[in-house]
Amino acid sequence: MGFRLRGTICYRAAWRAMAAYGKGNGHGAEPLPLGVQGAWATGRAAKYPDFSAPSVDRVMVEERAAGLGKRSLKKEAKVAGLKLAVSMMDLTTLEGKDSSGKVLQLCQKAMHPHERADVPSCAAVCVYPKLVPTAKKALEGSGVKVASVATAFPSGLSPLPVKIADVREAVALGADEIDMVIDRGAMLSGEYEAVFDEIAAVKEACGPAHLKVILETGELGTYDRVRKASQIAMLAGADFIKTSTGKVTPAATPAVTLVMLEAIRDFYYATGKIIGMKPAGGIRTAKQALHYLVLVKETLGDGWLTPDLFRFGASTLLNDVLMQLEKERTGAYQGGDYFSKD
Numbered sequence: 391m392g393f394r395l396r397g398t399i400c401y402r403a404a405w406r407a408m409a410a411y412g413k414g415n416g417h418g419a420e421p422l423p424l425g426v427q428g429a430w431a432t433g434r435a436a437k438y439p440d441f442s443a444p445s446v447d448r449v450m451v452e453e454r455a456a457g458l459g460k461r462s463l464k465k466e467a468k469v470a471g472l473k474l475a476v477s478m479m480d481l482t483t484l485e486g487k488d489s490s491g492k493v494l495q496l497c498q499k500a501m502h503p504h505e506r507a508d509v510p511s512c513a514a515v516c517v518y519p520k521l522v523p524t525a526k527k528a529l530e531g532s533g534v535k536v537a538s539v540a541t542a543f544p545s546g547l548s549p550l551p552v553k554i555a556d557v558r559e560a561v562a563l564g565a566d567e568i569d570m571v572i573d574r575g576a577m578l579s580g581e582y583e584a585v586f587d588e589i590a591a592v593k594e595a596c597g598p599a600h601l602k603v604i605l606e607t608g609e610l611g612t613y614d615r616v617r618k619a620s621q622i623a624m625l626a627g628a629d630f631i632k633t634s635t636g637k638v639t640p641a642a643t644p645a646v647t648l649v650m651l652e653a654i655r656d657f658y659y660a661t662g663k664i665i666g667m668k669p670a671g672g673i674r675t676a677k678q679a680l681h682y683l684v685l686v687k688e689t690l691g692d693g694w695l696t697p698d699l700f701r702f703g704a705s706t707l708l709n710d711v712l713m714q715l716e717k718e719r720t721g722a723y724q725g726g727d728y729f730s731k732d
């Protein structure tokens with residue numbers, strides 16, 4: 391049954407992904423086939439695109455990622471970057487003890503992070519599916535999206551029909567965005583077609599909701615695997631690729647984010663498709679946030695510096711960003727009590 395379901399849904403989705411892969415999305419880049427023709431020639435191509443990805447030089451990527459964190463930013467650029475970071479935040483609570491009360495508070499904070507009118511609202515509030523209706527109602531008309539983790543987050547270790555039902559339920563309850571986890575066991579065993587099929591099936595279940603695909607990079611072990619998982623996720627229909635659940639260490643790092651940004655860049659050159667990026671987990675300081683924004687600017691350019699294409703998944707980052715904004719404005723740090731606790 392599970393196999394039939396996967397076979398039926400995913401075969402269709404795989405064909406659609408293949409078609410989209412050939413077409414691009416009309417944003418201007420000339421689509422190049424990126425090995426797809428080779429895959430067609432081998433026979434397995436009737437169903438799957440080519441998952442091959444370039445290998446990553448660990449030393450180079452870590453050096454470059456660290457180097458881009460050493461830029462000194464002028465005050466104006468810093469303030470603009472901090473406000474941008476607020477507008478790109480998926481304000482998150484993903485704890486077993488989450489309640490409607492906590493989510494309501496978080497929604498208020500996402501809509502009005504600061505009393506100053508020049509501080510924008512956050513991009514989204516990210517919650518478990520059961521709390522989607524609470525968030526949806528609280529955020530109505532505000533423009534702040536409701537994101538929900540699904541697919542048996544954070545392990546992903548439920549049968550596919552359960553994961554699909556999880557996604558459909560979250561969308562029916564009002565989620566605008568779905569954050570799914572990939573099957574890391576399959577990825578580590580080299581079962582790339584299974585990883586692809588599952589993402590394609592989830593994409594189909596999302597309907598109009600945007601799909602963020604969490605690679606859980608801390609469990610993938612190598613940058614090469616992160617790069618390949620990024621490629622598979624993008625081919626299978628991800629709107630965003632995301633580093634981590636926030637439940638595994640290491641979570642987001644500048645280096646792993648750079649690997650994924652480069653995968654997005656190369657995918658864009660190959661297909662014309664524009665994919666978003668979401669580092670998540672362990673991003674707690676304004677300084678870290680600015681570092682990530684420099685990585686995006688230097689790898690993908692200003693076009694990606696928008697909440698439509700870049701998000702921070704974070705539960706505690708907002709307060710530090712607000713504190714730094716106040717410091718830039720007044721020259722002094724506000725006391726910790728000045729900001730509401732997350």
Ligand SMILES: O=C[C@H](O)COP(=O)(O)O
Binds near residue numbers: 670703705
């Ligand atoms: O997707 C977001 C993460 O779960 C947040 O992780 P964090 O609590 O380390 O900020």
